[in-house]
Amino acid sequence: MLTDRFNRIHDYLRISLTDKCNLRCSYCNPPDLLKDHFKGLRRMTAQEIDQIVCAFVKEGVKKIRLTGGEPLVRKDTPEIIERLSKYPVEVAISTNGVLLHNYVDIFTKAGIRSINVSLDSLKREKFFAITKRDEFNLILNNIYLLLQNDFRVKINVVVMKGVNDDELNDFVSLTKHLPLHVRFIEFMPFSGNAWSREKVFSYQEMLHHISTKYQFMKLEDSQHDTDKKYLVPGHEGAFAIISTMTQPFCGRCNRMRLTADGKMKNCLFSKTEMDILSALRKGNDIIPLIKQCVWMKEEKLGGQIKTMYGELDTTKINNRSMIHIGG
Ligand code: SAM
Numbered sequence: 001m002l003t004d005r006f007n008r009i010h011d012y013l014r015i016s017l018t019d020k021c022n023l024r025c026s027y028c029n030p031p032d033l034l035k036d037h038f039k040g041l042r043r044m045t046a047q048e049i050d051q052i053v054c055a056f057v058k059e060g061v062k063k064i065r066l067t068g069g070e071p072l073v074r075k076d077t078p079e080i081i082e083r084l085s086k087y088p089v090e091v092a093i094s095t096n097g098v099l100l101h102n103y104v105d106i107f108t109k110a111g112i113r114s115i116n117v118s119l120d121s122l123k124r125e126k127f128f129a130i131t132k133r134d135e136f137n138l139i140l141n142n143i144y145l146l147l148q149n150d151f152r153v154k155i156n157v158v159v160m161k162g163v164n165d166d167e168l169n170d171f172v173s174l175t176k177h178l179p180l181h182v183r184f185i186e187f188m189p190f191s192g193n194a195w196s197r198e199k200v201f202s203y204q205e206m207l208h209h210i211s212t213k214y215q216f217m218k219l220e221d222s223q224h225d226t227d228k229k230y231l232v233p234g235h236e237g238a239f240a241i242i243s244t245m246t247q248p249f250c251g252r253c254n255r256m257r258l259t260a261d262g263k264m265k266n267c268l269f270s271k272t273e274m275d276i277l278s279a280l281r282k283g284n285d286i287i288p289l290i291k292q293c294v295w296m297k298e299e300k301l302g303g304q305i306k307t308m309y310g311e312l313d314t315t316k317i318n319n320r321s322m323i324h325i326g327g
Contacts, residue, residue: 004297016326018069024132029323030192050083072099085110100142154181175237186245203243250300269302
């Protein structure tokens with residue numbers, strides 16, 4: 001079992017398959033970011049991912065989420081999914097939805113039932129302004145396609161003040177007749193993503209905004225949930241808020257991350273990384289490194305965000321951009 005100094009058990013691994021993406025959201029994939037993709041030998045192969053997962057599963061991992069970049073752009077993603085389906089773990093995917101129509105059968109065959117789709121606007125023009133790609137209609141159709149095929153679908157919305165904070169109730173109204181779980185995410189700071197506290201639309205502001213149109217009730221959250229769930233009575237779906245900035249949930253964190261270039265991070269905001277891939281390639285046992293990385297985990301937000309978010313100085317945060325870490 002992978003346990004840290006604060007007795008938190010870690011059984012959930014998020015693997016970034018690539019740092020490439022077919023959208024260009026500047027909060028995740030900043031325009032002036034050095035486009036130094038993990039190509040060729042720098043990136044974990046399907047076989048290496050399989051070997052690394054095998055070690056994590058031996059140490060008690062029960063859930064794996066494939067993410068990126070955009071995990072579905074990688075050509076051998078079907079092979080990776082097939083390899084992971086042989087492990088006794090739940091496999092889930094986070095995707096921007098652009099390529100989902102190619103994957104319904106692959107997911108079904110591998111027993112994947114839960115898909116998170118990112119969608120920051122329900123307006124085609126605004127979606128284009130955020131992502132620089134005209135893929136809104138395709139993504140919406142792909143969300144319907146997943147629902148028709150009985151997948152559990154969560155929609156991730158990064159809420160930014162002055163950008164899409166006026167659309168929260170449109171997303172909530174989507175849950176009236178569709179069994180969707182919409183999750184509103186507070187905007188987080190990463191390298192080069194022009195974060196500022198003025199752009200954060202906080203958990204409390206979101207609840208207040210939604211209360212101007214809907215009455216809602218709190219749902220019970222499970223032990224490791226990062227989202228705080230709510231239901232509008234009579235709606236088929238639900239909504240939730242991920243309050244990383246104003247009410248972090250580190251006390252119940254069970255997550256570890258592996259970047260596409262094979263570095264392990266014990267927290268989204270961790271300063272340090274453990275080079276698992278190089279050790280694997282040298283033929284070393286990677287389990288002691290994995291254990292050490294978990295053990296060194298800081299109590300809260302990678303030890304980097306100690307003040308209230310309003311006083312945060314992002315120039316002092318040492319981290320990669322989200323697209324390089326894997327969301
Ligand atoms: N391409 C996939 C997708 O779109 O879901 C997976 C990777 S993406 C980095 C994972 C999630 O991180 C997305 O929901 C994205 O919106 C979110 N994300 C990226 N940058 C963020 C930021 N600065 N603050 C909050 N969430 C962010």
